[in-house]
Amino acid sequence: MTSSDATQSGPVAPIFLPGQIPDRTRWTGWDRWRRTRGLFVPAPLFTLDAYQKLSPRQRRLHDLHRVATHSNLQIQETPMSMRVAWRLRALIEDNAFDCSPGTRPGMMINGGACQGKTETVCEVIAGFEDDWLALHADNPLAIAGTRDIHAPVAYVRTPVKATPISTCQRILDFFGEDYKGMRLEDLVRTVKDAVFDHGCKALVLDDVTRLKLHREADQDVLDLIRELMSLPVTLALVGVGIPKSGLLRDGRRDPVTGQWLFPPVKDRGKSPNDEAPGQTDLRFELLDLDPFRYDTRAGITAWTGHLVGLESQLRLLRSEEGMLTTGSMPEYLFSRANGVVGLLKRLIQAGCRYAMETGEERLTPDLLDAMVIHPADLPGLDPDSGEMPDIPPAPRRTTRSRNTVFDDRGTPPAAAG
CATH class of the missing domain: 3.40.50.300 (P-loop containing nucleotide triphosphate hydrolases)
Structure with missing residues (x-):
C-alpha cells in the first residue's frame, strides 16, 4: 500500500492487536475465548532479502507482527x-x-x-x-x-x-x-x-x-x-x-x-x-501429565518432534530448517527447560525477541545462554502450593554478558526539546 493509499483510507488497526483479553473464569469471557481461539493469524514468512526491501514503516509493522506471533505460540499436543x-x-x-x-x-x-x-x-x-x-x-x-x-x-x-x-x-x-x-x-x-x-x-x-x-x-x-x-x-x-x-x-x-x-x-x-x-x-x-524425558529413544524422538512444531512457528529472518532440532540444540534446550513445555516456550519467546533486537535473527546456544528466566516471568503461580517450577540456571559464559530483556529499566527520560 502506498502512502497516498494510507492517507485516503485513514489509519487501520493492525490485525494482530490482541483486543480485549477474555477472562475464562467468567462465562462471557470463556464464551468469547472458546469462539475465537485459534483465529490468530501469524506473521508471514519473509526472507532477509525480502524484509530489507520493505519500507521502514512496513518493516516496523512486520517486526511488531513477529513479536505478536512469538507471543502467541500455539499449544502443541504432546x-x-x-x-x-x-x-x-x-x-x-x-x-x-x-x-x-x-x-x-x-x-x-x-x-x-x-x-x-x-x-x-x-x-x-x-x-x-x-x-x-x-x-x-x-x-x-x-x-x-x-x-x-x-x-x-x-x-x-x-x-x-x-x-x-x-x-x-x-x-x-x-x-x-x-x-x-x-x-x-x-x-x-x-x-x-x-x-x-x-x-x-x-x-x-x-x-x-x-x-x-x-x-x-x-x-x-x-x-x-x-x-x-x-x-x-x-x-x-x-x-x-x-x-x-x-x-x-x-x-x-x-x-x-x-x-x-x-x-x-x-x-x-x-x-x-x-x-x-x-x-x-x-x-x-x-x-x-508428565514432562518430556530425554533418557530413552522414544523420549528423545518425542522431544525433537515437539521442537519441529515449535520451530515452524518462529519468524526469524536468518532461521533455517533444523535450527532447533539438529546438532546439540535438542539436548541443550532440554537442559534449559527440564523437559517442561512452559519453560521451553518462555525461553524461546525471550530468545526470539533478543535475536530480533540484536540483529542475530536466529537462535543458537550462545544467544540463549544470555537468557535468564526468573520466577517473576511466570506470574499467577502460587509458590506455597508447589506451582512454581524449578528453573534450571543459565550456563555461565564469560564471552557474553547477561541479557537484560526482563529487567525493569524504569521510565525513559524525556527527549530534549
Whole structure:
C-alpha cells in the first residue's frame, strides 16, 4: 500500500492487536475465548532479502507482527497431553449422555508446574462444548420464564488460600450468580442449582491443591467435593502434587501401568474425617501429565518432534530448517527447560525477541545462554502450593554478558526539546 493509499483510507488497526483479553473464569469471557481461539493469524514468512526491501514503516509493522506471533505460540499436543485429553473427553461424553441420577465419576489431573495442564484441559472442554452446542442450540434445562445462559462447561480457578466458601463463590462468579450474605450451606445449594439451571456438564476446578487440608476445619473441603460429585456433572480437578495434597490418601504410582494405587482406608491413621479421602479415591481417576524425558529413544524422538512444531512457528529472518532440532540444540534446550513445555516456550519467546533486537535473527546456544528466566516471568503461580517450577540456571559464559530483556529499566527520560 502506498502512502497516498494510507492517507485516503485513514489509519487501520493492525490485525494482530490482541483486543480485549477474555477472562475464562467468567462465562462471557470463556464464551468469547472458546469462539475465537485459534483465529490468530501469524506473521508471514519473509526472507532477509525480502524484509530489507520493505519500507521502514512496513518493516516496523512486520517486526511488531513477529513479536505478536512469538507471543502467541500455539499449544502443541504432546504424547502425554494426548493421553490425558483422550481420557478426559471420553469421561465427559460418557457422563453427559448418562441419563441415570447416580453419581458420575470424576478425574484428577496431576502434574508439575508449567506442563500445560490448564491449556490441555481447557481445549478438551472447549471442544466438547462446541459439539454439545451443535446438538443443543438452546439450554434444554432452562427454567420456564427465565433466560438461563447455556453453559455446558465451567472453568474455575481455585483462589489462593482457598476455603470451601471462597471456592463456591468462584463457581458462582463463573455463572454470574448473586451470593451476597450466603452461608456455606446456602452457597453449596446455590452452586447445585446453578449447575442444573445452566445445563452444565463439566466443571473444572483448576489449581485445586490450593485447598489446604492440614487443619480440622479444612476437612469441609472434602465435604464440598462430595457434594459437587453428587451432581450430574463431570468434575475435573487440576493441580500440582495431588497425590500428596491430602485430597487423596498417600499412594504410589505403579511403574508398569502408570496408574496410582492407594492403600485401604484403614491404613490412613487418625484423621478428623478418615473416610472422606477414601470416598474421593474411589470416585476419581488420577492421571499424570508428565514432562518430556530425554533418557530413552522414544523420549528423545518425542522431544525433537515437539521442537519441529515449535520451530515452524518462529519468524526469524536468518532461521533455517533444523535450527532447533539438529546438532546439540535438542539436548541443550532440554537442559534449559527440564523437559517442561512452559519453560521451553518462555525461553524461546525471550530468545526470539533478543535475536530480533540484536540483529542475530536466529537462535543458537550462545544467544540463549544470555537468557535468564526468573520466577517473576511466570506470574499467577502460587509458590506455597508447589506451582512454581524449578528453573534450571543459565550456563555461565564469560564471552557474553547477561541479557537484560526482563529487567525493569524504569521510565525513559524525556527527549530534549
